[in-house]
Amino acid sequence: MSFDGDELWVGDVGQGAREEITLASIGTNHGWAWYEGDINGPKFSNTINGAPRTSATHTQPVWAYNHGLGEFQGRSVTGGFVYRGGNVPSLAGKYIFSDYVSGNIWALKRGEIPGEPEVERIAGETGIAGFGPDPSNGDILMADLGNNVIRRIVSRDLDSSFPETLSATGIFSNLTTLTPTPGVVPYEVNLPFWSDHALKQRWFAIKNTTDVINYSAKEPWTFPNGMIWVKHFDLELERGNPATRKRIETRVIVRNQTGETSPVTLLSEGAPARYLIPTNSSLESIWPTSSFDDTGWPSATPGIGYDEDSTYLSEFGTGGNLGDSLNGENTSVYLRIPFDVADAATIATLALRMKYDDGFAAFLNGRPVASANAPETLTWQSGATGNNSDSSAVSFADFPIDAELLVEGQNVLAIQGLNNGFGSSDMLISPEIIGGRFTNFVDGIYGVSYRWNKAQTEATLVRSAGENIDLAINSPDGVRNQVWTIPSRASCLACHTEQAGFALSFNTPQLNHPGTIEGTSGNLLNLPHSSGYLDQDPGVPLALPKHITPENSTYSLEARVRSYLKVNCTYCHQQGGIEPESWFGNLDLTMHETGLINGMLSGGVQSPGDRLIIPGNPDRSALLSRVASINGYSRMPPLATNESDLVAIQLLNDWINQEATIETDYNTWRIACFGNDTSPEGQPNADPDGDSFPNEYEYRSHTDPSDGSDFLATGFSFTQSDSAIEINIPALLNRAVLVEHSSDLLKWLPWTAETNDGIPRNPAQQTVPLIAPATGNQEFFRLRIQQR
Numbered sequence: 001m002s003f004d005g006d007e008l009w010v011g012d013v014g015q016g017a018r019e020e021i022t023l024a025s026i027g028t029n030h031g032w033a034w035y036e037g038d039i040n041g042p043k044f045s046n047t048i049n050g051a052p053r054t055s056a057t058h059t060q061p062v063w064a065y066n067h068g069l070g071e072f073q074g075r076s077v078t079g080g081f082v083y084r085g086g087n088v089p090s091l092a093g094k095y096i097f098s099d100y101v102s103g104n105i106w107a108l109k110r111g112e113i114p115g116e117p118e119v120e121r122i123a124g125e126t127g128i129a130g131f132g133p134d135p136s137n138g139d140i141l142m143a144d145l146g147n148n149v150i151r152r153i154v155s156r157d158l159d160s161s162f163p164e165t166l167s168a169t170g171i172f173s174n175l176t177t178l179t180p181t182p183g184v185v186p187y188e189v190n191l192p193f194w195s196d197h198a199l200k201q202r203w204f205a206i207k208n209t210t211d212v213i214n215y216s217a218k219e220p221w222t223f224p225n226g227m228i229w230v231k232h233f234d235l236e237l238e239r240g241n242p243a244t245r246k247r248i249e250t251r252v253i254v255r256n257q258t259g260e261t262s263p264v265t266l267l268s269e270g271a272p273a274r275y276l277i278p279t280n281s282s283l284e285s286i287w288p289t290s291s292f293d294d295t296g297w298p299s300a301t302p303g304i305g306y307d308e309d310s311t312y313l314s315e316f317g318t319g320g321n322l323g324d325s326l327n328g329e330n331t332s333v334y335l336r337i338p339f340d341v342a343d344a345a346t347i348a349t350l351a352l353r354m355k356y357d358d359g360f361a362a363f364l365n366g367r368p369v370a371s372a373n374a375p376e377t378l379t380w381q382s383g384a385t386g387n388n389s390d391s392s393a394v395s396f397a398d399f400p401i402d403a404e405l406l407v408e409g410q411n412v413l414a415i416q417g418l419n420n421g422f423g424s425s426d427m428l429i430s431p432e433i434i435g436g437r438f439t440n441f442v443d444g445i446y447g448v449s450y451r452w453n454k455a456q457t458e459a460t461l462v463r464s465a466g467e468n469i470d471l472a473i474n475s476p477d478g479v480r481n482q483v484w485t486i487p488s489r490a491s492c493l494a495c496h497t498e499q500a501g502f503a504l505s506f507n508t509p510q511l512n513h514p515g516t517i518e519g520t521s522g523n524l525l526n527l528p529h530s531s532g533y534l535d536q537d538p539g540v541p542l543a544l545p546k547h548i549t550p551e552n553s554t555y556s557l558e559a560r561v562r563s564y565l566k567v568n569c570t571y572c573h574q575q576g577g578i579e580p581e582s583w584f585g586n587l588d589l590t591m592h593e594t595g596l597i598n599g600m601l602s603g604g605v606q607s608p609g610d611r612l613i614i615p616g617n618p619d620r621s622a623l624l625s626r627v628a629s630i631n632g633y634s635r636m637p638p639l640a641t642n643e644s645d646l647v648a649i650q651l652l653n654d655w656i657n658q659e660a661t662i663e664t665d666y667n668t669w670r671i672a673c674f675g676n677d678t679s680p681e682g683q684p685n686a687d688p689d690g691d692s693f694p695n696e697y698e699y700r701s702h703t704d705p706s707d708g709s710d711f712l713a714t715g716f717s718f719t720q721s722d723s724a725i726e727i728n729i730p731a732l733l734n735r736a737v738l739v740e741h742s743s744d745l746l747k748w749l750p751w752t753a754e755t756n757d758g759i760p761r762n763p764a765q766q767t768v769p770l771i772a773p774a775t776g777n778q779e780f781f782r783l784r785i786q787q788r
Helices: 489-495 557-568 622-628 646-658 666-674 695-700
Strands: 002-004 007-012 018-024 063-066 077-082 095-099 104-109 118-124 128-133 140-144 149-152 172-174 185-187 199-205 228-236 245-267 273-276 304-307 332-341 347-357 359-364 367-372 397-401 409-418 426-452 459-461 467-475 478-486 514-517 520-523 717-720 724-730 735-742 767-773 780-787
Touching: 002 077, 007 077, 018 077, 018 095, 077 128, 095 128, 118 489, 185 514, 245 332, 245 347, 245 459, 245 478, 304 332, 332 426, 347 359, 347 367, 367 397, 409 426, 426 489, 557 646, 622 646, 666 695, 695 780, 724 735
Parallel strands: none
Antiparallel strands: 002 007, 007 018, 018 063, 077 095, 095 104, 104 118, 128 140, 140 149, 185 199, 199 228, 228 245, 245 426, 273 332, 304 426, 332 409, 347 397, 347 426, 359 367, 359 409, 426 459, 467 478, 514 520, 717 724, 724 767, 735 780
């Protein structure tokens, strides 16, 4: 809520369909729950506090909008205020507000007709929880809960630096076949994020041969600045018919760093240089390179050139007035200036500043970076193709340079100065380089999308707000319309957060599977290291985390549900995520620690008896209702999806009905078994029933600590042939069972059987066979049982 003079503006969060902006005043009735915004609400036909709907006068909202991810849609309005500052004149007198989920930030100007204002989208950022004016100048400040920062809305030119077409990005060498450019590497994942029946392809690339990815077994990996990921989406217009596959969208995500910058001069005007007036073509291709040896060239401090009059005399440095040695001898002069840069990675922006008469071509570390009045093809005696007046030549002109071309330590700026003909009376070349250095690094990411044309020959950049595409889909229920959402750039950042690791599909559980990189086959956890992309070898992947598909009945329903939730929900539902901390989906938590079973909802409860998951009661399990978008709950995950994931819905139903249990930690189990948490017989190492198995073991193996006949014993049986060992392990409900082996009873490692992955198995199997080649040496085996 906020006041503008005597008017009270309210951003009113809806329920399942509409969000609204309202002007409230004394005595007005805005209709909830007879109305939701400007449509019929959940109690349209009911009495409220004993009164019928017809007894009240309903005041319409100023504006209401639908749930969705379009330019004028969202799922949770964040009210703002009427801007009365002066720094952004185009927004003066307009109500500024946003949607927490879609990230759309709008400016609203009231129209002549109630409910029909002028609304424009001015920016995008998800997770905005509040607005307020800067007390010092009235600027619009926003509380960004997703990134834990305060943001300011400022006016600037639109960023038009993104390539307009997919072909212009250079990601693919052949757009027809989606053949990637060398260095752009394809990869696959264990469990794709649900994307409305889309079929997806993925690639990644690192910008140079020195940067590497930092590996972690359980935490998100960390990525070098400039790394990119590409995800391409196809849809079958007839479900299940590959011949109807159509290209829809290609997304590009880029890892970057942002922050405040301060100006820094990297190369000052008048820095020591060497020059050469070329007399032949012998150096044409090599003189600009950083490794070229110029020790035999004359020294000077720029500017350099000559002047038959006196206009440029004050611009020439020591040795820079070349006089008769250049005048009438050549229209070109070579200039090389070395300069040192410390912490090159912190330079965010770079510009070459030039005083020149009449033209030039500049190179940084051998790469062409800027030119003016230069011919398309340079030779040792090239001249300028135009004039630069004397009055313009003595003022710096700025030419942006790619800061990525800087290297740590010594860099070389090389300039070929160009004069407009042998008869010219003067010439001047004087450079400097300035940069913007990050003073406060902020790790980040940004994403853009490209929409494919009807001919399927090219994809075009989608504007910041995103797009919705209507597609006629032939499904078993007949032909119907499917809305495909290309998310806004702000929506991309809602999921690809720092807490989630920025790249959601590039981590240990997603890449722990067989694959190929650059023609070499193996596990996709090991291959990136051997190919130079990963900083360390993860080692044997067997016991490392791995996502399980919903259809893989070898594993427990709970293991499959945990994978689904991790991929589709945990980027928000984790410590530090943008969702309220009602439950967490991290794989390293036990089910008890996730808070899912009988957990309370953080908001939006549709029935007082609803909980996140109620074992045996799918109708009152709100998490399932959100995934299925039923029982009055809006869809989760909310971004870029309009279709129900029927496989996931069935999986959750089966888990709730068959396997979901009220998991307890050891202390709760101890109280249930022994009546307290203090008695000696309840200690983890105690063995009150005398069966030689301590309480901790009985807890993990689901056996009774007070019954000496109820124990798991060794837990497995094995057979050995001449070539292989087979071990049968128990399939314990919600327990991870891993076989370890040792040759000396001192050093224990995961046994090398292919399916010995420590992920809970389908308890209906009772036992699970594991087979690995026999080593021929003495081996010992043991089970490690962990709660999941």
